[in-house]
Amino acid sequence: MNNTMDNALYIRHLETLLQRYRIASSQFQLDTIVIGAGSLSHYFEDDNAHPFKPFAAAQQWLPFTLPAGSFIVIKQDKPELIWPAQQDFWHMANAIPEGEWQSHWRITPVNDDSWTQSLSSNSAFIGPDAIGSLTHHHGLMTWLNYDRAIKTDYEIACLETANQIAAKGHIAAQQAFLSGASELQTHLAYLDATQQDAISTPYPNIVGINEHAAVLHYEQKSSQRPFRPLTLLVDAGASHHGYASDITRTTTTLNDEFSALLDDMDILQQSIANQAVAGVAFVELHQKTLHGVAHLLKQHDICSLSIEEQLAKQIPHHFYPHGLGHFLGLQVHDVGGRQLDATGTLQNPPAGSPFLRLTRDLVPNMVITVEPGLYFIPMLLEKLKAQQPKHGCNINKIDRLTPYGGIRIEDNIVVDIEGIRNLTRDAFATLS
Structure with a gap:
C-alpha cells in the first residue's frame, strides 16, 4: 500500500x-x-x-x-x-x-x-x-x-499488514522446528523473522512442542528440545500501528494418525471460516464447529458414539474446550464481543460453551478469528472418564495421541456480505 x-x-x-x-x-x-x-x-x-x-x-x-x-x-x-x-x-x-x-x-x-x-x-x-x-x-x-467492532478500511489495512508480518514469523518458526530447534530457539526465529522484540508482540508468543501444545496459554519456552519431537503449536502475532494479528499453526514431523487428524482439522477450519459471512450468528458457527469436532472424533476412531450422542453428552467439549474465536483489532481479544447494543446489553454464551467470547451476529467489516482446536488434555480427559462412564472413547488411541498435545488452526477473517476475506491465508499465499 x-x-x-x-x-x-x-x-x-x-x-x-x-x-x-x-x-x-x-x-x-x-x-x-x-x-x-x-x-x-x-x-x-x-x-x-x-x-x-x-x-x-x-x-x-x-x-x-x-x-x-x-x-x-x-x-x-x-x-x-x-x-x-x-x-x-x-x-x-x-x-x-x-x-x-x-x-x-x-x-x-x-x-x-x-x-x-x-x-x-x-x-x-x-x-x-x-x-x-x-x-x-x-x-x-x-x-x-x-x-x-466495525472496522474502517484503514483498520483492515493495518490488520492485513500485521498478518503479513506474522506469516513470515510462522514460516520461520516451522522451518526452525523442523531443523532441530527447541521452543526457545523457535520463538527467537519467529521474532527475528518478524523484526519484533518480545515486548512488541501483541501477546506473549505460545510456542509448544509435544504435550505443551495442549496447554492453551502455554507461555514458557524450553531451551531443551525433546528427545522425540512430534508436534509444534505456534500461536503468535504481530502489531502494526497498534493493530494485532493472531495466528495459530500446528506442525507435525510424522506422516501418521495424528497428521491425518491435523489434515482433517484444517479442512474443518477452512469450512467454518468460509461460513463467517454477514447475517450469520457466531454462536451458530461455534455449534457447527462442535458438530465438526464430534465428526472428527468418530471418523478417527477416537469416540465410537454417534455425533448426536456425543453432543448430548458434551464429549467434544472435553477435546475442544474454548470458543471458536473473537473480535480482533487494537486488542487481541477486541471489545464488544458479547455486546448487543451501544448501551451495553449483553448476550451470554451457551451454557455448554462458557468461554465463547463472541456472541453477536456478524456484519460487514467485522474482523474475527476462527480457531477450532482438538486437544488431548489429561485433566479434561480424566474428568470425562469420571463423569461419563459410557463415553465411548478409545482410551488406547487417546493414550497414543496424548504425547502429540493437540491441534489449533487460527485465521483472521474480514466479514463481508457474500463471502469472507481471509487475511491470514492471503498472507501465507504471498510468501509461497
Whole structure:
C-alpha cells in the first residue's frame, strides 16, 4: 500500500471516528471527550517499568504508537493531540512523528498538566488514569466499544499488514522446528523473522512442542528440545500501528494418525471460516464447529458414539474446550464481543460453551478469528472418564495421541456480505 492510499484511508478513518464521537457527545450531552493513552507503571518495590501499551481507544486515533502521557482531546472542531514533551537525561525524548497526519490535528506539546485547566465542566474522560476530578466514564466507553467492532478500511489495512508480518514469523518458526530447534530457539526465529522484540508482540508468543501444545496459554519456552519431537503449536502475532494479528499453526514431523487428524482439522477450519459471512450468528458457527469436532472424533476412531450422542453428552467439549474465536483489532481479544447494543446489553454464551467470547451476529467489516482446536488434555480427559462412564472413547488411541498435545488452526477473517476475506491465508499465499 503506497503512502497516498495509506493517507487517504487514514483520513477517512479519522472522519469516521469523529462522527462516532460526535454522536456519543450528543448522547451524553458533552462538549469535550478526553482520551488518555495511560502512564508508565512499575513493578512492585522497583524502579523498573512494565512494558507500556497505550490504551486502545487512544491508539485508535493515530497511525503510530502513542507514548505514555499522551492524550486525545475531541471537541466539535479539529482533534487535539496532547504530546508529552518532558525531558530528562535518563530517557529518549518523545519525537513527534512527521507525516501528512499532522495537517488534520492540533498538536500541543506539554511539560505538565496545566492544559487540563481549560477543560469545561461538561467534559468526560476515558482512560486508565484520572485527570483532575475526571475519572473513567464507563457508560461512554461502553457506547464507543460497540462501534469498534466495525472496522474502517484503514483498520483492515493495518490488520492485513500485521498478518503479513506474522506469516513470515510462522514460516520461520516451522522451518526452525523442523531443523532441530527447541521452543526457545523457535520463538527467537519467529521474532527475528518478524523484526519484533518480545515486548512488541501483541501477546506473549505460545510456542509448544509435544504435550505443551495442549496447554492453551502455554507461555514458557524450553531451551531443551525433546528427545522425540512430534508436534509444534505456534500461536503468535504481530502489531502494526497498534493493530494485532493472531495466528495459530500446528506442525507435525510424522506422516501418521495424528497428521491425518491435523489434515482433517484444517479442512474443518477452512469450512467454518468460509461460513463467517454477514447475517450469520457466531454462536451458530461455534455449534457447527462442535458438530465438526464430534465428526472428527468418530471418523478417527477416537469416540465410537454417534455425533448426536456425543453432543448430548458434551464429549467434544472435553477435546475442544474454548470458543471458536473473537473480535480482533487494537486488542487481541477486541471489545464488544458479547455486546448487543451501544448501551451495553449483553448476550451470554451457551451454557455448554462458557468461554465463547463472541456472541453477536456478524456484519460487514467485522474482523474475527476462527480457531477450532482438538486437544488431548489429561485433566479434561480424566474428568470425562469420571463423569461419563459410557463415553465411548478409545482410551488406547487417546493414550497414543496424548504425547502429540493437540491441534489449533487460527485465521483472521474480514466479514463481508457474500463471502469472507481471509487475511491470514492471503498472507501465507504471498510468501509461497
